[in-house]
Amino acid sequence: MESLIGLLDVKGQELQSSFTYLERVRIRMGSEATERTHFAVIKGSWGRVDTALPAYSHMLQIMSQLNKMLTAQSGYGALSRAQMCQCHRTSGQCLSRSPVTVVTSAVPTVVISVPGRSEQEESNLDRIKVAEQWKASESNQESTKSDRDKVEEFTLHRAVEKLRVFYRVMQVAAFTFFGGNLVGMLSEILWRSLPAGRVTEGVVSGISAVGWFLTTSTTVVILSSCPIDELDFDIFVSSRPAVCLALGVALAFPSGTRLFEFPVPRYLGLAASLAMMIHGLLALKCCQRCQRCQRCQRQARRGVERWLPSFCTLLELWFFDVIASSTVNEVALDEPTLITNVWLAAHASLALGLFIWMRCVKTQATLRLFAAAYMSVSWGSSFYGCRAVDMALGHKQFEEGRQLDIAIGAAIAFSFVQLFPLLVVFAVGRKWLFKQLATWLDHYRSLQLQDGAFMAMLLDSYVVEVGQPWWLTKDELALATSFSLSSSFPAQLHSDFVLGYVKEVSDDGRSFMVQLGPETNAHAAHAAHAESALGWRIERQQQALPWPELLKLGRKNLLCCDWTAQAAELWRPNGPAGVQLSRPVMRGETIDYFVSHSWSDSPEQKWRALQLVADSFCRHHGRYPTFWVDKFCIDQRALADGLRVLPVNVMSCRKVLCLCGKTFPRRLWCAWELCVLLSFTSMEQAMKQLVVVSLSNEALKQLAHFDCSNSGCHDPNEEYRLRRVIDAIGKERFENKIRTLGQLILDRETGGAQGLLVPDVPGINLADSFSPGMAQSSCSGSVEPGLDGEEDPMVQISF
Numbered sequence: 001m002e003s004l005i006g007l008l009d010v011k012g013q014e015l016q017s018s019f020t021y022l023e024r025v026r027i028r029m030g031s032e033a034t035e036r037t038h039f040a041v042i043k044g045s046w047g048r049v050d051t052a053l054p055a056y057s058h059m060l061q062i063m064s065q066l067n068k069m070l071t072a073q074s075g076y077g078a079l080s081r082a083q084m085c086q087c088h089r090t091s092g093q094c095l096s097r098s099p100v101t102v103v104t105s106a107v108p109t110v111v112i113s114v115p116g117r118s119e120q121e122e123s124n125l126d127r128i129k130v131a132e133q134w135k136a137s138e139s140n141q142e143s144t145k146s147d148r149d150k151v152e153e154f155t156l157h158r159a160v161e162k163l164r165v166f167y168r169v170m171q172v173a174a175f176t177f178f179g180g181n182l183v184g185m186l187s188e189i190l191w192r193s194l195p196a197g198r199v200t201e202g203v204v205s206g207i208s209a210v211g212w213f214l215t216t217s218t219t220v221v222i223l224s225s226c227p228i229d230e231l232d233f234d235i236f237v238s239s240r241p242a243v244c245l246a247l248g249v250a251l252a253f254p255s256g257t258r259l260f261e262f263p264v265p266r267y268l269g270l271a272a273s274l275a276m277m278i279h280g281l282l283a284l285k286c287c288q289r290c291q292r293c294q295r296c297q298r299q300a301r302r303g304v305e306r307w308l309p310s311f312c313t314l315l316e317l318w319f320f321d322v323i324a325s326s327t328v329n330e331v332a333l334d335e336p337t338l339i340t341n342v343w344l345a346a347h348a349s350l351a352l353g354l355f356i357w358m359r360c361v362k363t364q365a366t367l368r369l370f371a372a373a374y375m376s377v378s379w380g381s382s383f384y385g386c387r388a389v390d391m392a393l394g395h396k397q398f399e400e401g402r403q404l405d406i407a408i409g410a411a412i413a414f415s416f417v418q419l420f421p422l423l424v425v426f427a428v429g430r431k432w433l434f435k436q437l438a439t440w441l442d443h444y445r446s447l448q449l450q451d452g453a454f455m456a457m458l459l460d461s462y463v464v465e466v467g468q469p470w471w472l473t474k475d476e477l478a479l480a481t482s483f484s485l486s487s488s489f490p491a492q493l494h495s496d497f498v499l500g501y502v503k504e505v506s507d508d509g510r511s512f513m514v515q516l517g518p519e520t521n522a523h524a525a526h527a528a529h530a531e532s533a534l535g536w537r538i539e540r541q542q543q544a545l546p547w548p549e550l551l552k553l554g555r556k557n558l559l560c561c562d563w564t565a566q567a568a569e570l571w572r573p574n575g576p577a578g579v580q581l582s583r584p585v586m587r588g589e590t591i592d593y594f595v596s597h598s599w600s601d602s603p604e605q606k607w608r609a610l611q612l613v614a615d616s617f618c619r620h621h622g623r624y625p626t627f628w629v630d631k632f633c634i635d636q637r638a639l640a641d642g643l644r645v646l647p648v649n650v651m652s653c654r655k656v657l658c659l660c661g662k663t664f665p666r667r668l669w670c671a672w673e674l675c676v677l678l679s680f681t682s683m684e685q686a687m688k689q690l691v692v693v694s695l696s697n698e699a700l701k702q703l704a705h706f707d708c709s710n711s712g713c714h715d716p717n718e719e720y721r722l723r724r725v726i727d728a729i730g731k732e733r734f735e736n737k738i739r740t741l742g743q744l745i746l747d748r749e750t751g752g753a754q755g756l757l758v759p760d761v762p763g764i765n766l767a768d769s770f771s772p773g774m775a776q777s778s779c780s781g782s783v784e785p786g787l788d789g790e791e792d793p794m795v796q797i798s799f
Contacts, residue, residue, distance in 0.1 A: 131287040147376040165438050166226050170236075172437065174221040174246075180215030181250065187211055198403055205410035213417035217377045221421040224370040225434040237279075237311045244280030244311065248273050250319055264328045269321035272314040278304065279311055312365040319376040320355060321349050326383065337395045340386035347382050351375040374422060381419035387411045421605040452553035452651030455676045456644060458725045466505055470514045471497035471716040472536060497716055503535060507665045511539045554648025557632040559584060560591045562615045563624035571610075572630075581632045585652075592617065592625035593691070594653035599631075601661025601695060609659055609693040628653055647676040654689070660745075661695040665702040668722050671738070675726055678737045686737070692745050703742025706735055 054539050187208040194200045232605035252273035258266040282301040309317070327348040354375060358368045388411035391404065425433060464470070473496060504513040513535045545553070559582040569575050585591060588610045593613070597606055610627075617625040630647055634642030650656060656677055664670050678686050694700050702710075708731055713719035726734060 026156065034042065039537060056388060065724040070757045103146060166231060169434065169437050170223060171224055173219050174216045175241075176222060177219040177250070180213070183207060183211035183214060189698075198406065201403055201406045205406060205413070209410065209413040209417050212414050213421075216380060217418045217421040220370075220373040220377050221425050221433070222437065224425070225430050225437060227431070227434065228364065228367050228370070229367055233369055234310050234312050236795070238283060241280040241283035244276055247315075248280060250275030251276065255318070255321070257324075261325070261329050261690050263332050264325040266323070266325055266799045267323055269318045271320040272321070275308055275314050276311065278308065279314075290747045298716060310365060312369045316355065319372040323351050323378050323379045327379075329384070335390070335395055335397070337386070337390050340390055340395075344379075344382060344386060347379050377418050378422060381415045381422075383415075384411045384418070385415035388415065447649065448651040449551055449555070450547070452649070452676060453547040453554065454649040455647035455725075456545035456550045456554065457545070458728065459644065459647070459721065462721045462724070464502055464505055464512050466502055466594065468502050469501050469716075470500050470512075470538070472500055472514060472516070473497055483600055500536075511537055513537050550645055551648060554645035555652070557645070558591075558652055559628070560589075560626040561629055561632040562626055563610075566610070566627075566632075568603070568607045571607050573599045573603070575603075579632065579635045589626075591628050591653040593655055594628045594650050594673070595630075595657050595659065596664075596670050597659040598661055598663040598667045598670060600663040600667075601659065605661065605695045606659045609695065611749065613657060613691070613693065627657075646673070650676045655691050656689060657696060658690065658697050660692055660703060664695075664699055665706060665742075666711050668708070668713045668733050669709050671706075671708060672722050672726070674738060674741075675729065675734055687744075689740070691740070692741075697746075700742055700746040704739055704746045706738040706742060707736060 063265040187204050190200075190207065191204045194204070228698065237247070252270060254270035255273055257264040259270065282297070282304055290741045317376075327344050330337075330344060351372075354371060355368075358371060363371075387396060388408050391408050498516065500514045502512050506512060514537075515535045552617055559579065561582045565581050570581070614624050617623075630642075630646075632650070656673065658664070658670075659676070674690075677689060707722065708726060713722065
């Protein structure tokens with residue numbers, strides 16, 4: 001017990017240090033945008049988050065062991081995970097922050113004490129006693145907090161996963177940088193070892209061009225693709241001493257080889273490289289056990305960092321030295337290269353002016369670094385382009401024995417390979433490039449599936465509590481008793497159900513007792529064992545699973561429905577349904593559309609919309625799309641098992657196809673499907689994954705004024721469960737996103753714009769017209785190419 005307490009104290013100090021640092025980052029960065037409130041705390045704090053999370057996880061394990069010991073010795077109930085998220089130790093030292101409280105709201109504080117024989121220790125032990133029964137109002141409030149704690153904890157987890165995506169992208173940049181250096185070294189070895197000749201010179205020049213392509217422009221472009229508002233390069237590098245040392249050594253080599261250039265040696269670049277290495281040495285942990293050494297190291301680090309510039313500033317100075325010294329040395333040569341010298345001097349002056357201007361307007365350090373890198377790479381492209389021009393005009397001397405045409409071609413190649421990646425970034429954008437890199441690294445799809453699995457866990461881990469409402473079907477009542485429903489019960493909104501309240505919940509939560517009658521408080525529920533009380537025991541067949549297990553379950557049982565297997569009569573509410581119409585998703589296959597719709601809407605209109613979507617998809621991709629439809633992809637004999645992984649099914653599809661009919665805004669399951677898509681993604685990203693077909697103009701107006709309170713489910717128990725989870729995620733924020741979506745689509749429809757899905761078939765309005773006799777058109781061509789990750793051209797929604 002004492003050893004666990006001591007270990008808990010050590011881990012608490014580590015966690016305190018990490019989150020104190022994160023809080024300083026939050027204060028410095030600020031939290032301007034409400035959409036990024038959760039993420040603002042750990043913005044740019046790469047290393048500290050990696051350090052804090054293991055300490056936090058280890059603390060929870062230790063506290064769980066302590067809790068079991070306390071339970072065994074005292075007989076009191078065990079503490080919940082939400083209560084252990086924030087604790088005070090008996091020594092009086094407290095963890096002022098935890099991952100939950102740093103991100104948003106706090107959870108109830110619980111004091112953990114070691115039981116002993118003294119009265120004071122016994123009184124401390126009483127403070128952690130967990131009541132066996134909660135009052136109805138307190139129970140609902142505590143359950144909501146528990147759900148929100150789960151959301152906040154997963155938000156932190158997702159933010160860390162996003163940081164890992166950044167880290168993987170930066171690893172790719174580091175790989176290209178060092179790979180380019182190795183290729184450059186190989187070209188030098190080949191140049192010195194192979195016999196001279198045109199073939200040798202051409203091969204070596206080509207290898208050198210590849211090395212320059214990897215080392216300079218490609219590395220800079222990949223590095224700069226990371227979102228600027230979510231990355232602080234200074235904090236990232238300072239938390240990784242090995243990166244500081246590696247960059248310092250790699251940049252010191254080219255500066256050291258040019259120390260004797262005339263008239264401006266590369267002193268500034270070499271000094272900046274040495275300062276980078278000093279940053280790395282100061283960040284190293286020399287002695288893990290000796291606190292005195294660690295204290296001396298921290299003092300030395302603070303003293304040196306007070307005078308040393310930041311890492312971004314040092315890199316800016318290094319890039320500036322490359323441009324300035326090389327320009328001066330080139331202009332100082334006794335060669336008739338006036339025009340090219342003027343061009344290089346103008347380029348260098350523009351770079352210097354940009355550096356000064358960004359400093360004056362106090363631009364973010366990471367953005368300044370990226371701008372300096374872009375200017376340096378573009379200047380290098382100009383340098384080699386000017387060299388090719390000078391050699392072609394005979395104004396510049398080149399090495400004896402080299403072929404003039406090959407030397408000119410090599411200079412042009414060097415200029416092109418440095419400029420081309422920059423032009424690609426300016427053409428497609430940094431965000432698009434980062435998304436493609438993340439998709440290539442298989443992180444983007446992984447994050448989406450994790451989002452879906454977590455939403456499934458929220459719904460799956462729903463806890464039934466004493467005093468909450470529970471609706472019984474009349475069939476359940478008829479099977480259980482011959483009791484006739486009296487008129488004393490109030491009229492219900494759901495005519496097929498009768499309202500009752502949970503009277504008792506088993507210890508394992510697998511079953512509970514429901515009693516008909518008015519709501520009772522905890523004391524009344526405890527005393528409700530009178531003979532006249534009627535109760536029904538409800539058994540819960542499913543066991544709550546963590547989101548990784550739900551993710552595996554959802555992917556294992558994932559089905560899809562081919563377009564050729566569907567027919568108009570299948571979309572009628574009373575039409576035939578069965579899982580036999582679907583097939584398992586093949587390895588590496590991604591379903592094209594998740595169909596979100598209401599079975600109460602017109603089946604003819606929905607079938608017509610699906611025909612238009614399928615035909616348009618076929619024209620663009622050479623094949624018909626695959627769909628996920630609840631009626632065909634969920635085994636109706638195990639409906640609960642299929643619904644529990646519904647969010648995983650949503651996020652397993654490329655796009656969500658919303659058939660927005662008259663009853664769509666009033667169906668809470670449709671709102672839940674949109675909630676899964678919108679909860680952990682930005683509106684801009686969600687709009688790219690959302691395809692909306694309007695079947696009713698009135699439905700669009702309802703969507704633009706969406707209110708969860710006006711939506712419902714056929715099963716009131718499912719409705720109650722969905723509402724609690726949506727409240728935990730943030731009802732107001734979710735409703736605002738749905739309203740924004742509905743208003744955008746409504747503006748497009750009323751503004752006379754082309755259809756959202758089929759721009760090549762103008763004049764079709766599904767809300768006003770329908771052609772039931774239109775047959776399913778054939779798709780020309782037998783080619784079935786897979787999607788290459790580009791945006792579907794039929795989607796016309798822009799945000």
